[in-house]
Amino acid sequence: MSRHDPRADRAAPGKGLVVVAEDDPAVASLVRLYLDRDGFGVETYGNGATALQAIRSHRPVAVVLDIGLPGMDGIEVCRRLRADGDRTPVLFVTARDDEVDRVLGLELGADDYVTKPFSPRELVARVHAVLRRSQPDDAAGGRHTLGPVVLDAAQRRAWNEGAEVALTATEFDLLAHLVRQPGRVWQRDELLGAVWGYSAAAGSRTVDVHISQLRTKFGAGCPIRTVRGVGYAADERGDVR
Structure with missing residues (x-):
């Protein structure tokens, strides 16, 4: 009951x-x-x-x-x-x-x-x-493109090679945060603070699992690469682990 x-x-x-x-x-x-x-x-x-x-x-x-x-x-x-x-x-x-x-x-x-x-x-x-x-980020403005990936910040929608990819609110924000500053390398605790809004004390597994989800959804077109011993970055080199 x-x-x-x-x-x-x-x-x-x-x-x-x-x-x-x-x-x-x-x-x-x-x-x-x-x-x-x-x-x-x-x-x-x-x-x-x-x-x-x-x-x-x-x-x-x-x-x-x-x-x-x-x-x-x-x-x-x-x-x-x-x-x-x-x-x-x-x-x-x-x-x-x-x-x-x-x-x-x-x-x-x-x-x-x-x-x-x-x-x-x-x-x-x-x-x-x-x-x-889960809310639109008007301050982020417009569309962001990196390789085959396109993000619309106002509509919170994403495409890969023209096909829309369904993302959770967290997945979208993580990808958008990386794509907005291509080439910059982010440590896991920096991503936790910027995207999740809490400290590294919460653990970095959350970041790794969501990166894995994004790579699965975008396949070879995923722009996120792993920087060994540091964290993650997004650039047109694509999915380099």
Whole structure:
């Protein structure tokens, strides 16, 4: 059975609705409290099937999704959303660090993750970060082209050799950040700060996994190259690992 917060029905929550899928009542209550304090409308659900139905019905601005949900787990919920073409930002909650590659993997397209135990303030900060990455960046301006890759900052769309490539908000921002300054080499902690908005203490695996996703999606046309022992850069030499 789902657990629904009546406060989520308030008219026009200031920052939009966040669906939280978490089967631990204590964790769900804490996450709801902190998101509510920050101005979000919140609905909490204790299993994957009802959470998926709610996401499809209510169109939240973001989803906080525990992996270990009963019945339909969080990974399956995200997979079905992405199969529907739903690009709502998804932040996974996982109790196992070795699941990170899975939850951020190409077949799911999650935007970020936190591992238990986590700070509820950090989770709220991560929600804000994925929402920022899902919005058009007018300051970035126009289109950016590098080799066969074209990015439209206003529409947040990407093409490779004329064919559109579907990207998550995080994937788009990472690629755009590299493409806007071709040839510059970025360390992983610099990319974490610039794209994700948090420090290297969060770990560099997130950067590596998203780079891997972009390379898979763009294939030989991917402009990102690895600079051994330093980090990553984008240039017309393309995918050099």
